[in-house]
Amino acid sequence: MNRPLCVLTGATGGIGQAVALKLIQHGWRLLLVGRQQAQLEALQLKCGQDCEIFIGDLTSAQTRQKLLEHAKSLGGATMLINNAGINVMQGFSEMTEQQIDDLLIVNLSVPIKLCQLFLPQILANKGSIVNMGSSFGSIGYPYQTLYCASKFGLRGMTEALARELSHCDVKILYLAPRATDTNINSVQVRAMNKALGNTMDPPDKVADALISLLKSGNSRSYIGFPERLFVKLNGAFPSLVDNAIAKQLPKIKSFFADKIDQGE
Ligand SMILES: NC(=O)c1ccc[n+]([C@@H]2O[C@H](COP(=O)([O-])OP(=O)(O)OC[C@H]3O[C@@H](n4cnc5c(N)ncnc54)[C@H](OP(=O)(O)O)[C@@H]3O)[C@@H](O)[C@H]2O)c1
Numbered sequence: 001m002n003r004p005l006c007v008l009t010g011a012t013g014g015i016g017q018a019v020a021l022k023l024i025q026h027g028w029r030l031l032l033v034g035r036q037q038a039q040l041e042a043l044q045l046k047c048g049q050d051c052e053i054f055i056g057d058l059t060s061a062q063t064r065q066k067l068l069e070h071a072k073s074l075g076g077a078t079m080l081i082n083n084a085g086i087n088v089m090q091g092f093s094e095m096t097e098q099q100i101d102d103l104l105i106v107n108l109s110v111p112i113k114l115c116q117l118f119l120p121q122i123l124a125n126k127g128s129i130v131n132m133g134s135s136f137g138s139i140g141y142p143y144q145t146l147y148c149a150s151k152f153g154l155r156g157m158t159e160a161l162a163r164e165l166s167h168c169d170v171k172i173l174y175l176a177p178r179a180t181d182t183n184i185n186s187v188q189v190r191a192m193n194k195a196l197g198n199t200m201d202p203p204d205k206v207a208d209a210l211i212s213l214l215k216s217g218n219s220r221s222y223i224g225f226p227e228r229l230f231v232k233l234n235g236a237f238p239s240l241v242d243n244a245i246a247k248q249l250p251k252i253k254s255f256f257a258d259k260i261d262q263g264e
Contacts, residue, residue: 003029003050004125007067007077007118009058009111010084012039014182015132018203019083019210020047026211028079031071033058058084058110068117078127080118081210082111082154085132087184091258092145100146107150112157119170128171130210131158135178135222138231139241142249143256162219174220175213177206178227192255196248199224 006023010016012034020030020043029050034040040053054070056063071077086106088099115129122129136144137151155174162172179185179193179200193200201224213221222228234241 002075003027004078004127005029005031005071005074005076006079006081007031007033007071008081008083009033009114010132011043011053012036013083013085013184014203015177015180015206016083017043018207019081020051022204022207022211024048024050029074031067031074031077033067033084058114059105061113064110064113064117067114068121071118071121076121076125077118078122078125079130080114080122080128081130081132082114083130083132084110085184087144087147089143089147089186089189090256091143094258095146103146103150104153107147108153108157111154115157115161115172123168123170126169128173128214129161130173130175130213131155133158133174133176135176135224135227135231137174137176138222139227139234142245142252143258159220172219173213175206175210176220176222176231177201177209178222178224180206188255192252195251195255 006028008016008020008030011020011032016034020032023030024047030047031052031054032040032043033054033056035055035057037055040055044051044053052074054067056067058064084106086103088095088103111131118129131154133155134151136148137155140148158172158174165172179198180203181200182203206223209221209223222231230241
């Protein structure tokens with residue numbers, strides 16, 4: 001019998017590669033999605049024969065449709081993992097219109113549209129959709145305004161869809177990593193995390209958390225302490241977190257000088 005098929009976006013990234021290798025060990029067939037052919041082919045070699053690749057930019061509707069058809073030709077997806085994402089950490093005043101659009105499109109609009117496109121396949125196979133969120137999908141953080149907007153949106157959409165489909169044989173899941181050691185984090189972000197004493201997880205930890213989430217019967221999982229506690233605190237007592245982050249602000253600002261500070 002064929003192994004169930006997982007469509008994994010962002011497969012060429014740090015978390016995507018770790019997740020792909022973990023899913024192969026756990027009996028999945030993979031359709032790996034990314035824009036970089038060489039990286040996808042290298043990962044395909046590591047994953048072995050139960051693995052196909054799909055090269056394309058997911059911001060294109062035509063590409064998303066082709067991905068759907070490719071998955072259909074493989075028998076249909078049992079799991080979709082919306083993992084592709086981007087980030088730009090900088091002052092709100094510095095964000096260009098293009099950056100604002102890109103963050104909202106890649107991190108929010110694309111996963112929403114993929115959820116909608118793939119839902120019939122996932123429902124037919126009684127499968128799962130996993131949306132890759134972030135601690136910053138629950139905690140507003142300085143110099144991450146648009147990333148937070150996109151991940152808060154993704155968390156809200158995931159929760160609403162899970163509730164809308166709670167009577168169906170399908171799981172709609174949300175996984176929220178904290179800082180993780182991948183290329184999404186610039187040199188400045190790494191230096192800031194070090195200065196603030198923030199732990200950066202290895203991508204393997206996210207892959208393990210995904211497997212645990214799939215086995216758990218839970219709908220959402222937040223990785224790491226104290227981030228998990230801050231998520232709860234921010235929900236119940238946001239002013240406590242306002243104060244804690246206000247104390248960190250001078251240190252954060254030292255990595256991201258902006259127009260506001262320069263009086264422009
Ligand atoms: N690393 C962290 O600190 C952290 C923390 C919390 C949440 N996350 C989330 O985890 C997910 C994976 O991030 P990562 O850390 O693995 O980042 P990464 O190493 O930079 O990987 C990002 C992935 O997204 C893909 N991607 C970006 N734009 C795309 C587009 N237009 N079309 C198709 N694919 C696109 C990239 O593909 P190509 O390179 O092939 O274009 C790459 O595979 C993201 O959703 C991120 O927000 C990361």
